[in-house]
Amino acid sequence: MGKVATLFKKFLTKGGFFLFLRSQLSSQMATIADNTMAIILKKTLDILKIKVIYLFYGSITSYVLATIVGQICGGAVSCFLNYKWAFKDLKIKLQYVIIKFLLIWIGSLSLNTFFTFLITEWLKNTKIATSIFGIYNSDDVFIFVKLFVAIIIGVVWNFLMYKYFVFKDIKYKNILRKIFNKNKKIAVL
Secondary structure (H helix, E strand, C coil), X not given: CCXXXXXXXXHHHCCCHHHHHHHHHHHHHHHHHHHHHHHHHHHHHHHXXXXXXXXXXXXXXXXXXXXXXXXXXXXXXXXXXXXXHHCCCCCCCHHHHHHHXXXXXXXXXXXXXXXXXXXXXXXXXXXHHHHHHCCCCHHHHHXXXXXXXXXXXXXXXXXXXXXXXXXXXXXXXXXXXXXXXXXXXXXXX
């Protein structure tokens, strides 16, 4: 077998760095689905001039809803690709993966939405956005912010949580027994 074929086989089957590469490729596919849906939804809402949700001081702009809907689509793609391909060698039941994935995904959704909103609003209120995009397209700054935030959260939060929690076969009953047994020993002393 040639060097390229060997490397390709390692990429498809091995853990470690190759697991990271597969997970990042899955993440990029999920990001494409996420951003495509978010951009289409935001532009549609802007064309229709729909304000989304009215809260205490005004409406949440369309990019916040678009970010949330995009995250839902991207999350579904991410879960499927990571379960079937990136972390495929693990023998974990799908139902446990889905439960753990949803917990981590809620954190990812919250982090992505919060930081996209925070940075976008900050940039829209500075001259940076208008100098780059012009006065008419300064609202489109969310697209670049969303992509930047998604990449950072994908590497720092998602990958680490997938590797060490979601796609890890953890015997929770054994962990709970150890915790409660230790507490009993402490109580006896």
